[in-house]
Amino acid sequence: MKLIIVLSFLSCFLLNNANGSFVTPKKDLWERHATSGCAYYLKKKLTWSYSEADVMCSYQPAFGTWISCIYDTLQDLDFRDNNVTFDKTLMEVRSTCQRQDEKFKDFSLSSYYEALNNATKYIQNSTDGLKDLTYPVSVDKFSRFAYSNAYHAFAHNLDASNRYGVLLYVYFAIVFVIAGLCNFLDHSGINVKIFKRRLIQKIRGKIMIPTLFGYHADYVGFNKVVIGLVPSRLESTILFGYSLLHLIFLSKNYVTDNHNIFYKTKLIQYLKLIADRAGILAFAHFPLIVLFSTRNNLIELLTDFKYTTFVAFHKWIGRTMVIDAMVHSLCYLLQVILTNALGYAIRARFFQFGIFATCVATCIVIFSFGYFRLYYYETFLYGHIILAILFFYSCWKHVERFGWKEWVISSIFLWIAERLLRIFRLVIFGFPKAKLKLIDIDLVKVTIKKHDIRYWSMRPGQYAFAYFMSPVIFWQSHPFTVLDDGNELIIVLRVKKGATSHLFKKLIANNGAIEMRVSLEGPYGSSAPVYHSDDILLLAGGSGVPGPLAHLINLVNENKLDLVQSKKSIKFVIATRGKKILQAYQNEIMKLKDVGLDIELYVTNAPISVDENDSINPVDFHDTVSTCIPLLEESDILEKFKQFMTIKRGRPDIEAILEKSIRQGKSLSVLCCGAPLFVDVTRDMTAMKILQHPDSAISYYEEFQCW
Ligand SMILES: Cc1cc2nc3c(=O)[nH]c(=O)nc-3n(C[C@H](O)[C@H](O)[C@H](O)COP(=O)(O)OP(=O)(O)OC[C@H]3O[C@@H](n4cnc5c(N)ncnc54)[C@H](O)[C@@H]3O)c2cc1C
Incomplete structure (x- = not known):
């Protein structure tokens, strides 16, 4: 984390010290518009008796006309700043002339003023279309403004677009500061008092906790085709605010040139302005998209937002960026078609890269x-990274000569820094030997002795990314x-069809037990501060046992489970389809035997959920597994557990359990982890109970994550 901060500072330092070579300089400068506007007017409307290409810089009457036009434009615009702005136009004039001939590079300020004074002496009024002039002419006020304003309209849009891009960051910064504050209240226990206010309860029960339409952890699909995950109501609210702001930024504050000096029609001018706005806004999204994909994220630490939440932001902001890119491409395409410049555009490198980048971005969205x-997580992941690299490369080539590269640079920088941090975390953990044991037909238990690792600690409910040092899957x-x-x-892992299946096959080939070097990158995620409340309700469904169990083990280890003294009521509800997962954690569950907790075990006959669809087919391996491991009789384990828990058949009635756990005027922490449907139902039920019991302070924590 510290490394990322240092690297971020370094990047800011580099960006600030690059004298504008990285950061796109401000474009909306009147000294530039006056210079360019007057030059454009002179080229379009006047001809001189001198016909060389460098006429504007070499032929005194033309040069005098140009700079007196610049001077008058600035006077019209009220730049009465002791000629400071006029002095700056020398730079513009010099660089324009330098493009014609290197000899102009030493053109001094005194010669500049000399030329202006000289022109003023001989200047005459101009008539449009005057030909073969031999003396300086004065450009009329209307034309001076119209031509400069045409440049201003174009440049103002570029700066405004960049500014709006930055404002999107301000929006998220405000959101995260508020979330950070709430998180602080949560961890300090102050929330218990605040939650009892009716308005706060309403906001929490209606906006902050529930799912959007009953789905959050569970995938939604159409016609049996899985489409994706739905953000929670809080995530949707934040994303709605962002989308609204983005829409306003896309449509607001356009300065137009009423005389259409550069364009044939007003439509073409609008296409150009919208294209630029959408293109720059798309670029401004890049670092935000990368930031929300990082595992090592300072904001996660500050707000306790889950990685799932950041991934939801990553996806939706990414999609908006692609829409911006499409708007940009379509507007430019239409513009070049309407101006009969398609042939020229197609041959231009930047245009080709632009089209390519938009196509790649569209592919990224489709394949996500x-x-x-x-079904193809690893293929998706590496495909996603390769497409993202291609996308950034083509974006870079697209704007190489125009600017806005800072958005690309900072994104790449952030991405590399975060990857380095991941490696750093791996090195800190090391590569100790772990014992892998087949627990049941699709469950593997991984045990790592703690004395093999130093400088590493884990809080309840946290997770880590595991790397198994087997030649086929080590990356x-x-x-x-x-x-x-x-x-x-x-770690108890359920065998799926990828890396876990590889481990499973290895275990079968080795009588159900192997030793393997394993590294953990983490820990990631926050630990829910459940202990602050008067009562605690822990709900675990199937594979979700380790999270809530870790909280209880932690309380036992820290001697915080003196229920009589603390007057706390702690209830642990486990709902499981089979008992395999209990076998895996039986040693840890047995530690709760003498603590006097209220533990209820529900043995359900639920059908296979989406979560388990991607598991290996247990029937295929049943005989092989049976010979490998002495499967514990299910009744054995239930006999053991019967001594200190209530065992019931069927599914738990979440609403009734919640209702029973709520004590009037007291605070309750509900922590849930389990199958997607289980956590979605619990989330919505808890939100409902918050509204029904405004006198009790109910907190909801979810440990299930899916992205
Ligand atoms: C925070 C968190 C904690 C988890 N804790 C556990 C646990 O304690 N025990 C357990 O059995 N499982 C857990 N899982 C699920 C576990 O990560 C996947 O089952 C595992 O990655 C499957 O690996 P595979 O290559 O065999 O999967 P595949 O057969 O390729 O895919 C199976 C499923 O796992 C998902 N998946 C695969 N790789 C990843 C990845 N790198 N990141 C996110 N999802 C992935 C896929 O989307 C798919 O839904 C957890 C997941 C998350 C996000």
Whole structure:
């Protein structure tokens, strides 16, 4: 994290010290518009008796006309700043002339004023279309303004677009400061008092906690095709604010040139302005998109927002960026068609790269749909990175000569810095030997002795990305909840069809147990501050046992589970389809035996959920697995657990459990982890209970994540 801060400062330093070579300089400068406007007018309307290409700079009457036009324009615009702005026009004039001939590079300020005074002496009034002039002429006020304003309209839009891009960051900064404040209140326990205010309860129950339409953790689909994940209501609200702001920024504050000096029609002018606005806004999104994809994120630490939330922002902001890119491309395409310049444009390198970048961005969006992430995660991931590299490269080439490269540079910088930080975290953890054991037909338990690792600690509910040092999968990283029981780090992984399946096959070939070097990158995620409230309700569904269990183990280890003294009521509800997951964690669950907790175990007969669709087919391996491991009889484990928990058949009635756990005027922390449908239902039920019990302070924490 510190490294990222240092690198960010370094990048700012580099950007600020590059004398404008990285940062796009301000474009809307009247000294420039006056210079360019007058030059354009002279070229279009007047001819001189001298016909060389450098007439404007070499032929005194033309040069005098030009600079007196510049001077008068600035006077018209009220730049009475002791000629400071006029002095700046020398730079513009010099660089324009230098493009004609290097000899103009030493043109001094005194010669500049001399030329102006000389021109003023001999100047005459001009008539449009005057030919073969041999003396300086005065450009009329209307033309002076019209021509300069044409440049201003164009440049103002470029600066405004960049400014609006920065304002999007301000919006998110405000959101994160508010979230950080709420997070502080949550961790300090002050929230318990604040939550009891009715308005706050309404906001929490209606906006902050519930799902949008009943789905958040669970994928939504159409016609059995998985499309993606729906942001929660809070995430949707933040994204709605951003989209609204973005729409306003896209459509607001255009200065137009009423005389259409550069364009054939008003439509073409509008196309140009909208294209530029959309293009620059698209670029301004880049660092934001990269920032929200990073695992090592300072904002996550500040706000306790889950990585899922950042990934939701990453996706929706990315999609908006692609819409901007499409608007940019379509407007330019229409513009070149309407001006009969398509042939020329198609041959231009920057145009080709622009079209290519838009196509690549569209592919990124299409191949990021839920279907690809769910069924081909690794292919999606590496495809995503390769397409992103191609996209940034083509964007760079697209604007190489125009500017706005700082958005690309800072994105690449952020991406590389974060990758380095990941490697740093891996090195800190090291590559200790872990024991992998087949627990059941599709469950593997990974145990790492804590004395093999130093400088590493884990809080309950956190997760880490595991790297298994097997030649076929060592580069892959997969997130798993890690349970730290004091002496060991424990991961129980359900066998799916990718890396986990490879481990499973290896285990089968080795009698169900192997040793392998493993590294963990993390820990990531926050630990829910459940202990501040009067009562705690922990709900675990299926594979979601380790998160809530880790909280309880932590409370046991820290001797905080003195229920009599603390007057806390702690309820732990486990709902599981089979009992395999209980077998995996039985040693840890047994630690709760003498604590006197209220534990309810529901053994359900639920159908296979989407979450488990991608698991290996247990039937295929049943016989092989049975010979590898002595499967524990299910009844054995239930007998053991019966001594300190209530065992029930069927699904838990979440609403009834919640209702029973709420005490009037008291605070309750609800922590839930489990199958997507299970957490979505609990989330919505808790939101409903918050509205029904405004006198109680109910907090909701979810440990399930999916992206
Ligand atoms: C925060 C978090 C904690 C998790 N904790 C556990 C746990 O304790 N035990 C457990 O069994 N599973 C856990 N999972 C799920 C676990 O990460 C996947 O099952 C695992 O990555 C599957 O690997 P695979 O290559 O065999 O998957 P595949 O068969 O390729 O894919 C199976 C599913 O896993 C998802 N997946 C695959 N790779 C990743 C990845 N790198 N990042 C995110 N999702 C991925 C895919 O989208 C797909 O839905 C957790 C996931 C998250 C996000």
